[in-house]
Amino acid sequence: MVGRKRRPAIVRAPERVTRRQTAGTVLALACWLAAAWAATASPAAAQIVRGRVLEEGVGTPLAGAMIVLVDSEGAQVGRILTDDLGRFTLRAPQAGAYTLRADRIGYASITSPPLALAPGAGAFHDMVVPVQAIALDNITVEGERRCVLRPQGGLDVARVWEEARKALEAAAFTDETSVYRYVTMKYERDLDPDARTVTNEQRNFSDLMQRQTFVSRPVEELMADGFVQEEEDGTYYYAPDANVMLSDAFLDTHCLRVREGEDETEGLIGLAFEPVDGRRGHIDIQGVMWLEPESSELQWLEFDYADLDADLRSRHLGGKVMFAGLPNGTWVVREWYIRMPRPGMRPNPFTNIPERFLAGIRETGAVVMRILTPLGETLVEAETGTIEGTVLDSLHTRPLEGARVFADGTDHAAVTGPEGNYRLTGLTEGVYRIAYHHPVLEEVGFAPEPVEVEVRRGEVSALRLLTPSRREVLRDACADVDAVDRTAVLAGRVVDGVTGAPVEGALVTATWTGWDIGTIAQGSNPRGGGDPAAGLVRLEQRDGQYEGITGTDGRFLFCRVPAGPSVVVEAAVADAVAEPETLVLEEAGQTAFMTVYIRNP
Numbered sequence: 001m002v003g004r005k006r007r008p009a010i011v012r013a014p015e016r017v018t019r020r021q022t023a024g025t026v027l028a029l030a031c032w033l034a035a036a037w038a039a040t041a042s043p044a045a046a047q048i049v050r051g052r053v054l055e056e057g058v059g060t061p062l063a064g065a066m067i068v069l070v071d072s073e074g075a076q077v078g079r080i081l082t083d084d085l086g087r088f089t090l091r092a093p094q095a096g097a098y099t100l101r102a103d104r105i106g107y108a109s110i111t112s113p114p115l116a117l118a119p120g121a122g123a124f125h126d127m128v129v130p131v132q133a134i135a136l137d138n139i140t141v142e143g144e145r146r147c148v149l150r151p152q153g154g155l156d157v158a159r160v161w162e163e164a165r166k167a168l169e170a171a172a173f174t175d176e177t178s179v180y181r182y183v184t185m186k187y188e189r190d191l192d193p194d195a196r197t198v199t200n201e202q203r204n205f206s207d208l209m210q211r212q213t214f215v216s217r218p219v220e221e222l223m224a225d226g227f228v229q230e231e232e233d234g235t236y237y238y239a240p241d242a243n244v245m246l247s248d249a250f251l252d253t254h255c256l257r258v259r260e261g262e263d264e265t266e267g268l269i270g271l272a273f274e275p276v277d278g279r280r281g282h283i284d285i286q287g288v289m290w291l292e293p294e295s296s297e298l299q300w301l302e303f304d305y306a307d308l309d310a311d312l313r314s315r316h317l318g319g320k321v322m323f324a325g326l327p328n329g330t331w332v333v334r335e336w337y338i339r340m341p342r343p344g345m346r347p348n349p350f351t352n353i354p355e356r357f358l359a360g361i362r363e364t365g366a367v368v369m370r371i372l373t374p375l376g377e378t379l380v381e382a383e384t385g386t387i388e389g390t391v392l393d394s395l396h397t398r399p400l401e402g403a404r405v406f407a408d409g410t411d412h413a414a415v416t417g418p419e420g421n422y423r424l425t426g427l428t429e430g431v432y433r434i435a436y437h438h439p440v441l442e443e444v445g446f447a448p449e450p451v452e453v454e455v456r457r458g459e460v461s462a463l464r465l466l467t468p469s470r471r472e473v474l475r476d477a478c479a480d481v482d483a484v485d486r487t488a489v490l491a492g493r494v495v496d497g498v499t500g501a502p503v504e505g506a507l508v509t510a511t512w513t514g515w516d517i518g519t520i521a522q523g524s525n526p527r528g529g530g531d532p533a534a535g536l537v538r539l540e541q542r543d544g545q546y547e548g549i550t551g552t553d554g555r556f557l558f559c560r561v562p563a564g565p566s567v568v569v570e571a572a573v574a575d576a577v578a579e580p581e582t583l584v585l586e587e588a589g590q591t592a593f594m595t596v597y598i599r600n601p
Contacts, residue, residue, distance in 0.1 A: 047092040048122040049115060053082050053102050056128045061086025064329020065104040065129070066170055072097045072114075079173055081329045095119040102127040103166045105325065106296045136160060136269045137293035139258060147255035147274060157258045160271045164289045165246065167298035167323060170331040172242040175212045179330060180379070182206075182213055183370040187428060190409070191361040195316035195339060197431045197452060199360070201410035205369070213333040213368055214321065216241040223249045226282030228305055237340045239319045240285065240303065241333075259288055269293050275306060283307050287318065298323050298331075311356045312341040319365075326371075326379065334382070337365025367428060385427040385455035389463040390420045391436055400438060400467055408433040408450045427455045436465055446473040474591040478559035487560040488585035490592050494554045494571045494578070497597035502554025506573040506598060510546045510558050512565045563588045571596045 049069065053062040067088040069078035077098075078090045092098055100112040108130050115123045139156045151158035174180065189201035216222070217238050227238045244250055259270030265288075274286040287303030304318030319338040325331050344359030371380040391403040399420025406413035407424060410432070414422040424434075433450035446468065453461050468476075474489045494506040548556040550571075561567055563585045571578040578598040585592055 046120065046122075047095055047117040049090045049092065049098070049100065049117070049125065050122065051088055051100070051125040051127060052086045053088070053104075053127045053129060054086060056130050058131065062104060062107075062129055064327070065102050065107075065127075066166065066173065066329065067127070068101040068103065068169075070099050070101060079169070081170070081173065084328075092117050095121075100125060100127060102129055103169065104129065104329070105163060105166045105170075105298075109162065109166075136163065136291060136296050139269055139293070147257045147272075149255050149276070150251055151256055157256050157271070160258055160269055160291060161256055163291055163296040164271050164298050167325065167331050168242040168246050170325070170329060171323060171333065172246060174330040174332055175215070175242070178212070179374070180332065181372045181374065182332075182368050183372070184213070184366050185369050185426070186364075186366040188362070188364045189430075190342065191316075191339070191363055191430070193314065193316075193358050193360055195314075195361050195363075197433060198407070199409050199433075201407075201412075203411065203426075214239075214241055214336050214366075216244050219244045219247040219249050223253060224282075227285050228283040228308070235340075237305070237319075237338050239321060239336065239338050240301070241321070245289075245301070253284075254286075261290065265290050267293070268299065285318075297325055308341070309356075312343055312358050314341065314358055314361070316361060317341055324380070332368065332371065335365065335367045337363050339363045365428075383458035384425065385429060385457055386423065386425050386460045387427065387432070387434060387453055387455060387463055388421070388423040388460055389465065391416050391422065391438075391465045391467060392420055393467055393469070403436050403438040403465075403467070405434065405436045405465070408435050429455055429457050431455070434463055434465075436467075438467060440470060441467060441473060470593060471591045474557075474593070477557055481559040484560050486563050486588045488563045488588060488590040488592065490558045490561045490567065490569075490583075490585065490594070492556055492569070492594040492596055494550050494556065494573075494596045494598055497578075497599040502550070502552070503571075503573055503576075503598055504550055504552050504554065506550045506554070506571045508548050508550060508556040508569065508571045508596070510561060510567050510569050511544070512562055512567045513543050561585055563590060569594065569596060571598055573598065576600045 051067075053065045053067065054060065055062055061082070061084070063082055063084045063086060065082045065086070067080055067082060067090065068076050069090045069092060071077050077093055080088050080090055082088045090100075095117050097114045097116055099114055101109060102111075103109045110127060110129055112125055112127060115125060117123060136159065139160060148155065148157060151161055184206045185203055186206070187201060187203045190199045191197065192199060222238060222240070222244060227240075229236050229238070240250070254273045254275055257272050259272045261268035261270055268290045269292075270288040270290050272286075272288045275284040284306045285303045286306050287301060289301045290299045291297060292299055300320055300322040302318065302320045304315070308317065317339050320336065321333055322335040323331055324334040340362045341358055342360040342362045343356045345354050346357055347353065348355050367382055367384065368380075369382045370378055372378055387407075391400045391405065392398065393400050399416070399418065401416055401418050401420060403416045403420070403422075404413060405416065405422040405424065407427070412424045412427060412432070414424055416422045431452050431454050434453050435448055435450040437447075448465075448467075451463060451465070453463050455461055474491050477491070478489055490510060492508075494503045494508060495501060496503055544562065546558045546561065548558065550556055566582050566584050568580050568582050570580045576598050578596045581594065581596065583592065583594065
């Protein structure tokens with residue numbers, strides 16, 4: 001089965017985050033104490049490197065810098081973020097020669113001279129970082145259109161990759177060390193083929209705080225089997241996490257180039273990646289990492305699947321992983337989603353042979369609703385979209401209390417209060433179909449057409465809903481029936497007299513006796529000589545009857561009931577009957593609604 005959601009054990013939910021103040025002191029202190037404990041736990045075997053990161057010239061401590069310990073073979077053997085005082089402590093796995101690298105997004109990276117660590121010995125080294133910030137707003141996109149592997153040197157693509165790498169490594173470190181706890185909202189929803197309108201959605205809030213926001217499959221497996229994998233129980237689609245993007249296996253098989261943003265990404269600098277030639281036989285990914293030029297911060301990573309079947313391809317398939325940097329230098333995935341094809345079958349218009357086509361899109365993803373410290377302090381709360389408004393009676397323009405407003409196909413719903421107000425919260429971005437019900441309108445079978453509303457993160461969309469009167473609803477229901485003078489509309493519902501449940505299959509009859517009034521015309525006597533009664537008033541009795549069978553909702557509708565005479569309404573189903581009810585529709589064009597109670601004998 002194609003378009004299946006990924007296994008929960010494999011992918012954890014990332015989510016949406018918004019930046020706040022403070023977040024560093026508790027975390028940095030915890031990291032410092034943990035490193036200090038490790039340094040004293042086994043003094044005979046530990047090789048400890050301590051130090052500070054300071055801004056050049058002024059000596060100001062630089063918090064949130066990533067310090068990486070690199071061995072003589074160039075492998076990373078440890079990393080940590082500096083605390084609020086710019087301090088760090090790292091433990092080397094064994095004696096030998098090491099270097100330190102200091103990374104801070106928007107600042108030039110620096111590397112220390114080699115540090116020789118004897119068994120059980122320690123070292124102290126301050127890293128002095130140049131104060132000038134690195135900006136990407138002077139990148140020349142036109143000059144570097146070729147795609148390069150592992151860009152180095154003075155290439156602009158190397159500069160962009162360097163800043164993206166810093167954010168990815170900080171995100172990987174944040175997940176590996178489990179410094180935060182996350183409350184997430186996972187969702188799965190169906191979209192139309194244009195990925196515009198939400199047709200169905202289910203949400204699930206995590207009861208337990210998670211330690212990671214987003215974890216992909218091992219990079220070795222993805223490189224060998226692809227990002228779309230067929231298994232016995234279905235087809236699984238995967239997205240890359242920070243560790244995948246940083247891996248040698250990925251960088252050796254994907255080249256990079258600089259891209260200029262447009263439309264949604266206008267003003268951003270893109271670092272595009274794509275598989276190198278010769279990687280056929282499995283489905284790979286291609287995409288762009290988007291960075292803000294002035295701050296050099298990574299905003300999001302978007303991707304799509306290369307070499308999907310032609311009949312299922314769409315520019316809307318793929319996924320997005322959105323990042324957020326916190327004030328203490330940690331980075332998290334704040335939101336992610338994957339869009340997969342939902343195939344259908346239809347006959348080819350020329351050959352009549354059944355063929356697959358893209359019937360819709362299945363989207364699975366998650367939003368981080370809250371980020372907390374290990375002590376339970378809330379650092380960040382997510383911004384989601386909101387729809388709010390008022391439901392009004394269109395006839396009198398009065399608030400309508402008790403109306404249920406809902407996003408069609410989802411569990412987002414609210415009931416209007418005395419002022420007719422409603423509010424739908426926790427909406428992810430997309431176009432929702434908003435509808436409403438009210439008991440008075442449900443009686444007459446009114447089901448309004450949903451109204452499409454676009455939802456954006458952190459914004460409130462306003463929508464006022466006007467309800468028609470019962471008379472308008474019944475008139476619309478009879479719009480396809482030719483009107484007749486001096487008639488009215490009679491509608492109703494048959495319900496069980498004990499439970500109040502609608503009764504299906506009841507025979508409803510409306511019977512009336514009317515009189516035609518006229519005059520007897522002269523010369524109407526067939527034997528000639530005229531009619532001595534000519535000119536007198538004549539009354540002629542006319543009986544009429546309508547019959548109808550109720551549906552599952554128990555409703556019936558008669559569109560041309562004469563106005564004026566008494567109408568007797570009866571209902572029966574099996575052995576159960578209703579007491580006959582009599583009413584008079586006094587005015588032409590009038591509408592009436594009645595409830596008929598049926599009881600067992």
